[in-house]
Amino acid sequence: MDAVQGYMYPNEVELQWSILIVLYPFITGLVAGAFILASLERVFNVHVVKPTYRLALLTALAFLIVAPLPLQLHLGHPERSLEMYFTPHTTSAMAMFGFVYLWYLMVVLVLEIWLDYRKDLVLAWRASRGVARWFYAVLCLGVDNISDEALRIDDKVGHTLTIIGIPSAFLLHGYVGFIFGSIKANPWWSTPLMPIVFLFSAMVSGIALVMLMYMAMSKLYRREIDVACVDKIAQYLFYAFIIDFTLEMIDLIHRVYESDESFRALDFMVHTRLFTSQIVLQIMVGTVVPLALLAVTQLFTIPSATRLRIYTVAGVLTLVGIFAMRWNVVIGGQLFSKSFLGYTTYKMQYVTREGLLPAIALLIAPFGILWLLVRLLPPWAPEPAAESGVVGKATV
């Protein structure tokens, strides 16, 4: 009981939401952010980031497939998740997640990826034999029409889908913030700013992830990194990060100025139990340092190789910072008593269903899925000499 300090209600001593619930907003944030980056090229015509367009979509898909798994593990009985669709409870924001998720997965991501890759898939279908031929034929739905007019239509529909996709991505992650922000009994969570802060932190983490993935993939597949593209992404990361940090500071200043009855308890928590994860990891290491690094690249002329290294460090620290932010929201919100007179401790388990090990597995899983997706649907046109399967040969 050393873990408890002061007065806790009995049901508050043990945390109900574990590291898996930290992962859930982290992963959905990466999805939303990656998609928003992809939409830059498609809708806002930022052509310089085109090399990352397909990679961003595939990254979003890989992470979206994993997004509900932490919830499934946390709740248990995955077979019951179908009930959410069969008997939807319209008054529960949590229960509506299934529909938000399905809409985003099927209507936005899968459809957009399919339309974008259709030409490649048709060419692969024509070039392949045996089982692969059947496989690609099914993916093409048996239609091999890639006439200019058909591709123009695809592009138009894809454009419309991206336009629908942007509010959908906002909805997906705004919704995650809404779940926390609408819990009025918990002053650490209850603020209408929460969905917006979640949204911008999602953009920050998604952009950072795609930037890192692009550089890593280029290294891995021995392709030249398009420095202008990474520069532009880093610039967007910088801007999004400034807005995100400003919003969080507005929230903080508002809390300090308002100083409601919960303030002293929360302030004490931030200075003690959350000090490392909030002040050190989230604000210093995960926000101020990457922002400073990105600012340096914006203000000074630095050789491109050094610049890319700075982007890598800034990107990794950004992801650490955003993960710490999710941690501080989810875990921090459960560490203090609603009496504001006591604090508890989160004791993380390791090899249990909600332990560290499954959490690590869930964080690695999207990269496995992405590896598979990249093999199946190469995000870039391969070198003429390189052999990378049938799609590789077929793509132009």
Next chain:
Amino acid sequence: MGSRWHNYSHLIRMAALFVAGILIFLVGRSFFVPADFGVYWHYRAGALDDARARPIRFAGQAACVECHSDISDLRKTARHAKVSCESCHGALATHAAGDEPLKPTRPNGKALCVGCHTKSPSKPVAFPQIDVADHAGDNACIECHNPHAPKIS
């Protein structure tokens, strides 16, 4: 005109797939969701009858007092006055009804006591609570305390 639609054929097939998915969902829904779901509110109405049909397991305090008034009188004077008999002795409806010659098993004193009386900062200060090892060592609580009137006079 025909060739114009030809260029849309893959989209039409995709749309058909989506419609098929929605239809499969609707058929599955009609199959899996019980007909009486939502009659009263967000649950299966028949669940009420199912719950009603389950046997009653607790006799209730009044039934205990009918026969065990001596214990009841003793408890009235003590700190456990408001703890009902079946909280410690378990559900005893069949015992009270005399349907079977059931002699209730004696509760495992120590395990039962520490459930409430282990020291915890989350409990009100006035609530009697102890560090079990320090307070009793390996001894059973009932060696010193009568659970029906726990205060040692």
